[in-house]
Amino acid sequence: MSTTHEPHTTAGSHVQPPEPLTADELREMSTEDAMLAGTEADGVHIVHRRNRFPVPGTKAEKRVERAVALTFLISALGGVGFIVAFVALPYRWHLPGTPQNFRFYTPALGALLAIMLIFMGVGLVLWAKWLMPEEEAVQDRHDDPTTEQDKLMIEATLLSGLEDTGLPRRGLILKTLGLAGGAMLTVPLVALVGGMIKNPGNKFFHTQFRPNKKLFPPNGHVPIVDVDFRRIGPDDLEPGGLLTVFPGIHEDDSDGFNGVTDAASPTLLIRLHPGQKVQARKGQAGFGWPTANPEYVAFSKICTHAGCPASLYEQQTSRLLCPCHQSQFEVLKDAKPVFGPASRSLPKLPLGVEMGDDGRQYFVALDDYHEAIGPAFWNRP
Numbered sequence: 001m002s003t004t005h006e007p008h009t010t011a012g013s014h015v016q017p018p019e020p021l022t023a024d025e026l027r028e029m030s031t032e033d034a035m036l037a038g039t040e041a042d043g044v045h046i047v048h049r050r051n052r053f054p055v056p057g058t059k060a061e062k063r064v065e066r067a068v069a070l071t072f073l074i075s076a077l078g079g080v081g082f083i084v085a086f087v088a089l090p091y092r093w094h095l096p097g098t099p100q101n102f103r104f105y106t107p108a109l110g111a112l113l114a115i116m117l118i119f120m121g122v123g124l125v126l127w128a129k130w131l132m133p134e135e136e137a138v139q140d141r142h143d144d145p146t147t148e149q150d151k152l153m154i155e156a157t158l159l160s161g162l163e164d165t166g167l168p169r170r171g172l173i174l175k176t177l178g179l180a181g182g183a184m185l186t187v188p189l190v191a192l193v194g195g196m197i198k199n200p201g202n203k204f205f206h207t208q209f210r211p212n213k214k215l216f217p218p219n220g221h222v223p224i225v226d227v228d229f230r231r232i233g234p235d236d237l238e239p240g241g242l243l244t245v246f247p248g249i250h251e252d253d254s255d256g257f258n259g260v261t262d263a264a265s266p267t268l269l270i271r272l273h274p275g276q277k278v279q280a281r282k283g284q285a286g287f288g289w290p291t292a293n294p295e296y297v298a299f300s301k302i303c304t305h306a307g308c309p310a311s312l313y314e315q316q317t318s319r320l321l322c323p324c325h326q327s328q329f330e331v332l333k334d335a336k337p338v339f340g341p342a343s344r345s346l347p348k349l350p351l352g353v354e355m356g357d358d359g360r361q362y363f364v365a366l367d368d369y370h371e372a373i374g375p376a377f378w379n380r381p
């Protein structure tokens with residue numbers, strides 16, 4: 001038995017339910033007729049269906065097809081651009097006040113990702129709006145179990161949907177969509193693969209406070225400097241004072257920058273009030289200066305919760321505050337967390353003092369940090 005539907009024409013919205021078709025009848029029908037029979041049997045009445053380009057291959061259709069393909073191509077280029085930018089753009093941080101070359105790194109990645117996703121979305125919408133058949137349908141609800149006939153009609157509906165997309169005969173769109181889809185799938189992998197292209201070596205396991213005999217013979221102790229690269233000595237801090245310091249190593253990077261580039265190194269140098277005593281943690285008793293009864297201590301500035309600068313110092317309570325999530329570290333307990341989400345003490349830098357060329361005393365790092373900096377992935381015993 002054939003259906004009462006005419007493909008590509010307007011059907012009435014109050015049609016009588018068609019009589020059930022046999023599986024053999026459905027097999028003999030065209031895909032579109034079987035799909036229409038399926039929609040009717042399922043209580044979905046197609047009240048309007050029109051092919052936007054009844055004659056395939058016209059100039060107008062080709063023009064629309066090229067426009068859709070162009071959006072997919074732009075999406076693909078956005079994805080490729082993201083991958084190239086992720087691997088190749090300069091991203092290194094320099095001391096505040098010095099030329100920065102990482103400034104555009106994140107915005108560039110965001111913009112390229114947006115181009116990829118937006119043009120993919122625009123392409124899909126245009127494809128549906130400009131190329132696929134225009135259709136209006138009204139659906140009834142029913143709860144009956146699925147019969148063999150229903151399954152055949154659903155199959156026909158899916159096949160007809162595939163034909164409606166025009167994919168089998170729209171090679172240009174298929175190729176550009178594949179290109180854009182490939183770029184989209186590759187983007188999440190680039191973070192993993194990109195890390196392998198630029199081998200970071202073991203630099204994540206150390207800071208530049210690590211003894212460096214080549215630069216500072218004979219003992220390798222790294223000088224401690226302030227943001228202007230001036231060496232810092234005990235007289236530079238008042239009692240209760242705090243200063244952010246860095247390793248005094250000029251590092252030439254590939255972009256011609258000469259200065260501190262190690263983002264893990266910012267350190268808080270603190271001078272205690274007379275009479276204040278630090279309860280040192282196990283194995284770190286000699287890390288302050290003077291060793292026997294430290295008046296100066298130095299802790300990593302990078303919060304062990306999520307890496308913000310924990311540099312608000314409350315002299316009255318001797319607490320360091322992290323502004324991001326309000327963690328507090330008790331300096332007199334070796335920067336132990338006493339409030340907030342941080343669960344690990346701020347790492348402590350072994351401090352020492354050496355005589356400079358001008359006869360003054362200056363601070364040096366006697367060794368690298370013995371613990372992980374910030375919310376780090378690595379840990380040392």
Ligand code: FES
Binds near residue numbers: 308327
């Ligand atoms: S980053 Fe410091 S409390 Fe969260």
